[in-house]
Amino acid sequence: MMLGAFEDSELEPxxxxxxxxxxxxxxSCTGILADYSTLGRDLRSITAEPSxxxxxxxxxxxxxxxxxxxxxxxxxxLRRQLDSVGAGLAWGGAAVAVAVVTIILMTPxxxxxxxRAPQSTVLAKAEPNPAAATNPVVDAAANEPTMADNDSHxxxxxxxxxxxxxxxxxxxxxxxxxxxxxxxx
Amino acid sequence: xxxxxxxxxDEAELIERSRKGDSAAFGVLVERYQRxxxxxxxxxxxxxxxxxxxxQETFVRAYENLSKFExxxxxxxxxxxxxxxxxxxxxxREGRHVVLRGEDAEIxxxxxxxxxxxxxxxxxxxxxxxxxxxxxxxxxxxxRAVILLREVEGMSYDEISDVLQCxxxxxxxxxxxxxxxxxxILKDVAGS
Numbered sequence: 001m002m003l004g005a006f007e008d009s010e011l012e013p014x015x016x017x018x019x020x021x022x023x024x025x026x027x028s029c030t031g032i033l034a035d036y037s038t039l040g041r042d043l044r045s046i047t048a049e050p051s052x053x054x055x056x057x058x059x060x061x062x063x064x065x066x067x068x069x070x071x072x073x074x075x076x077x078l079r080r081q082l083d084s085v086g087a088g089l090a091w092g093g094a095a096v097a098v099a100v101v102t103i104i105l106m107t108p109x110x111x112x113x114x115x116r117a118p119q120s121t122v123l124a125k126a127e128p129n130p131a132a133a134t135n136p137v138v139d140a141a142a143n144e145p146t147m148a149d150n151d152s153h154x155x156x157x158x159x160x161x162x163x164x165x166x167x168x169x170x171x172x173x174x175x176x177x178x179x180x181x182x183x184x185x
Numbered sequence: 186x187x188x189x190x191x192x193x194x195d196e197a198e199l200i201e202r203s204r205k206g207d208s209a210a211f212g213v214l215v216e217r218y219q220r221x222x223x224x225x226x227x228x229x230x231x232x233x234x235x236x237x238x239x240x241q242e243t244f245v246r247a248y249e250n251l252s253k254f255e256x257x258x259x260x261x262x263x264x265x266x267x268x269x270x271x272x273x274x275x276x277x278r279e280g281r282h283v284v285l286r287g288e289d290a291e292i293x294x295x296x297x298x299x300x301x302x303x304x305x306x307x308x309x310x311x312x313x314x315x316x317x318x319x320x321x322x323x324x325x326x327x328x329r330a331v332i333l334l335r336e337v338e339g340m341s342y343d344e345i346s347d348v349l350q351c352x353x354x355x356x357x358x359x360x361x362x363x364x365x366x367x368x369x370i371l372k373d374v375a376g377s
Contacts, residue, residue, distance in 0.1 A: 001357055001358065001361040004357070004360055004361050004364050005342075005357060008335065008342070008360075010341065010342045010357075032368070035368050035372075036364055036368070039336070039364060039367055039368060039371070040336040042313060042314065042317055043317065043321075043332065043333065043336040043337055044336060044337055045314070046317055046318055047227070047333065047337045048233070049220075050223055050233045050236065050237060052219055052223065052237075055215070055219050055223075055237065055240070055241070056212050056215040056216050056219060057212075058241060059215050059219075059241050059244045059245065060208050060211070060212045060215070062241065062245050063208050063211060063244075063245060063248045064208050066245070066248070066249065068206070
């Protein structure tokens with residue numbers, strides 16, 4: 001048994017050395033060892049390498065025909081769902097990003113237009129109070145409720161026709177003072 | 186002849202993809218190990234058609250059981266083990282030979298004549314090849330597997346021990362028996 005393992009280099013170093021010393025003075029064992037070596041070569045020579053053409057494709061064809069286990073089917077369905085949810089999330093995210101950018105870009109313009117409209121309303125509402133005809137400085141807090149119901153264009157035309165002096169509108173709640181100068185003739 | 190098993194990142198990824206049902210990834214693994222898997226099966230059954238059929242079955246079984254494969258061990262050894270088990274089962278099912286185990290095998294070894302002296306180098310090659318093939322047929326699948334895995338596939342004793350799932354000492358004793366048996370037969374051919 002030691003000779004075969006020696007031939008295969010599968011002994012411990014000290015055992016290898018021991019067998020080597022023995023072989024040096026034993027013709028019989030040297031002959032056996034030579035036969036083992038020849039036997040190995042002969043075995044390799046008679047073992048023809050089988051043709052493996054089409055082997056892997058035959059295996060894959062069999063694998064593809066296998067019924068898919070329930071667990072695998074569920075896992076694949078979940079993966080497909082996750083993929084579609086992921087795509088939906090991506091589109092949603094893109095839409096939100098576009099909306100945010102649009103809001104950021106449009107906000108200054110929106111504020112501009114939003115601020116202009118109340119000012120004109122305030123100006124229009126500032127003068128219809130009969131008291132303002134004699135006294136151009138009008139208390140905004142006092143006038144605001146009554147003016148809210150009036151027609152702005154009518155107020156302006158009345159103001160222009162009755163009194164062309166300067167009107168000052170002060171609104172403490174908005175921290176705004178409006179100075180109105182009517183067109184000069 | 187020696188193609189040591191690889192368990193690198195590439196292989197781990199191929200195994201993982203195969204687990205998820207990617208048969209193309211599994212095809213790469215088949216290409217990588219097909220020759221040696223056939224070699225292992227051939228070492229046991231000693232018939233090319235049977236060996237190729239068993240090798241295909243080995244890969245199909247491996248694919249079905251990839252979830253059971255633990256990456257800590259070598260994928261190639263796992264494959265060879267499946268191949269060896271399938272081939273030995275096949276051989277036993279066919280009932281062509283009596284399988285000797287443990288003490289029975291040792292008794293058979295002791296019955297063999299202790300041949301010494303002249304080598305059989307001078308025997309004609311064709312005669313020797315024919316007799317060697319016949320002698321291999323006469324071995325049990327376990328003994329034939331051990332000697333062919335060693336001599337043809339170039340596996341170490343530890344690899345053979347892993348693939349055939351037997352102790353290293355058993356590998357050594359089977360190898361000794363197979364060598365002694367083959368050598369004896371070939372000596373007879375040389376003598377006749």
